Amino acid sequence: MKRQDEGMPFLLNFENVAWYEDGQVRILDRRIFPMEKKFVYCTDYREIIKAIQDMVTQSAGPYTAVGMGMALAAYQCQDLNKEEQIEFLTNASKELGNARPTTANRYFAITERTLAKQLDALEKGDSAIDAAFEDALDSLNRRYATMQKVGDYLVDQIPDNSSILTQCYGETIIGAIIRAARANNKTFKIYNAETRPFMQGARLTSSCFQEAGFDTTVVTDNMINFILENGDVDFYTSAADTIAMDGHIANKIGTKQIAILANRVGVPYFVTGIPDQDKKNRDAIKIEYRDPKQVLEFAGIKTTLDGVKAIYPSFDITSPELIGAIVTDRGVFSPYSLGDYEKLGGESFY
Template structure:
């Protein structure tokens, strides 16, 4: 029986609902239609996993699991090839899955490169590479969930009971970690979720997790955040980060910075959660992904602007350290100006 760390997690964070390989298929819960529908996208080729990631079937930390399961699928696809061809096939899959999206390619590639090495070793020793890669992906999920639980524990410890908390986008694992930490410490929060256009992750995903867990949950449209901040509803603003550079800059879903500016203006602290990217020494290492601007011109499949109207869609923005109160990690909370202190807190654990 597999060891799992998803006990007490919301529906969205149960392992089978993130991404799951079985019998030559990867099933990924379609977060684009949740919670209106609970359906899975079924991938029978690892290229379909890449497309699912690029099409936002899964996002936040979900692709970390999807690329690992995609590597198990790639091993299945090439299982009848000669040994050398199997290894070449896995190598190509590792590179392509690892670069499914540019801003987080360094994190994806850690997972796919390890899966390739394990698969190659299994093939060369006459063992099953599919199961070895699958088990490694589960191990990776377990590490992420247990590591992010430490982050969630530190964050919840910093927040007084009955605080008003504003979120941005969908922080995936950290949301479940906050819920488990709050239950363990008997804390309650009033949660305000910015809707996060154009994919509405805050309105659909974050709010669903907190509501399922029994928190007082309110969705606010993206242009209401200043109103609730000035009205005094919010004690803390928090978000995860797709990238945390060692000079204290963070990249997260577009709109994160403007909320940080507004929070800073009224004295509401902004706490970022995540693990620093040790390989990204400065903000110059962040590559902003630009997505199809047509996605900003429609809602639920219905076009909202006249034909011929243009848009832009940068997927992320970069928030500078002066707007960040603390970066909360698995080793405690740090000033964004002193992230090198993170390295002084003992061995850096493998996270992905």
């Protein structure tokens, strides 16, 4: 199998996303990258759930983590009888699939498929550990290859020497843009919104583009209107944690306000990703609220006085009238015509 992470930045190398080996899963701690390159080691699949909830990994990283978590669960229960293993793995699939609510449908697509392969392996007397690990690796490869199609379509829409504004950390699409730009000999100037409170744009997205040699500039979240009105940005793009079939998308909190500002000055907004065909409309999108304490501190340092309150909705919902196009693995669609995408039929992505 040819690995699809060739030419990807450090953050996107398979072993640096989430990797099962010898009874443990290691996950690069994105909360402290790039200041430190450290891994969190999990020896119980429930520790992976906590790592996902604690933002050790985020964006598409949990897709890999839950798959590798199923391999770890199989390791944990390997000495039980078959019926007990089945029960243990079934519970692991449910718990891993529920690690975060907004993207639970995507997690479940992975864990339930992996579980079916593990149960088949147990019936045949094969290793449920190997079945899960091989499925997780296949899933990684498939997602990278699929998102490369998305990246190719996106880069086709953007002229050489354009300036691109990003929001948060879009995981695989970032590497896909980099590879597509190289393949087409295009040069882009990149502006990364810092993306509070975890600064994924500043720490993760900018690291990938800088590592790849792009002219990369970080701006604070409250500078966005200035650079848009100043004419510094030609295109705004983000991934999406959910793309409902009515054209509403959910992405990192702050995505919508940038879309509003971009729309106001005529900067097109291109969303990238795979539409969630099981989410028919905005009502199917569930917004996760995180511990507000995470807004009141950064890197473990309190930034407010005791008694100050906060809120932390993880995502916001952007409506289709603010979206210029949704760029998918099947081409570029209006947010109002995702039914055309659906007619093309579904493929396994996660």
